[in-house]
Amino acid sequence: MKARNIVILVAILAVLGGVFYAVARPKPGPPPKPEEYVWQIQQEDIEHVTISLPHENLSRSFIKISQGDKFPWFFDDAQHSPVNAQIWGGGIPLLLSGPGADRVINENASPEQLTEYGFDDPRMKIDLLLTDNKTMTISVGDQTPTGNYYFVLAPNTNAVATVDYTWYGVLERIVKSPDVYARPTTTAKP
Numbered sequence: 001m002k003a004r005n006i007v008i009l010v011a012i013l014a015v016l017g018g019v020f021y022a023v024a025r026p027k028p029g030p031p032p033k034p035e036e037y038v039w040q041i042q043q044e045d046i047e048h049v050t051i052s053l054p055h056e057n058l059s060r061s062f063i064k065i066s067q068g069d070k071f072p073w074f075f076d077d078a079q080h081s082p083v084n085a086q087i088w089g090g091g092i093p094l095l096l097s098g099p100g101a102d103r104v105i106n107e108n109a110s111p112e113q114l115t116e117y118g119f120d121d122p123r124m125k126i127d128l129l130l131t132d133n134k135t136m137t138i139s140v141g142d143q144t145p146t147g148n149y150y151f152v153l154a155p156n157t158n159a160v161a162t163v164d165y166t167w168y169g170v171l172e173r174i175v176k177s178p179d180v181y182a183r184p185t186t187t188a189k190p
Helices: 004-022 091-095 113-116 167-177
Strands: 046-053 058-064 073-075 103-106 122-131 136-143 149-153 159-163
Touching: 046 091, 046 167, 058 167, 091 167, 122 167, 149 167, 159 167
Parallel strands: none
Antiparallel strands: 046 058, 046 122, 058 073, 103 159, 122 136, 136 149, 149 159
16 A cells, blocks of 8 residues: 555656646747848958047058068058057957947937047047948047947938947057057067
8 A cells, every 4th residue: 555655646746746847947038139230241252441530630541452471451651661560460350341230329310419429539449441332431430438439420311329348448559659650670689
């Protein structure tokens, strides 16, 4: 009799455990939202870059000059001075090919809203010349109130999105830092 009761209790416990597992199992959530970009182009298509900081009256221009396996980016000056490949790397063209949007603030901002986001006096302007001779102008407005993001105006639209402050910081450094210039290599004399 004891064995029979134990078997019945184990069976009831197994059924209750199965019901609990089926009911308490977390339901799958919605699929993750695909990442949105403020704009998106192929980094290989970028031929010329001008980054301006209007508030500081600073600007730098860069040009891509393909020379086989050599690093292709140079300052757009009379000497075509080389950039510091370690600082510039492949990262700058990647950043310029289209930053991920933290969120889209407004699909079609009015002129008043554009002023509110800081686009009447942008902090940064980026001009890109692409291989097909198309140009893109990107405006970066004010920082968000939290300081974690910047408002960015998508090219040729009134769509406003926010991008991470680090994206802005890297591009700002390219304009401000003398480390962007390639350091001449020196050879030790015997």
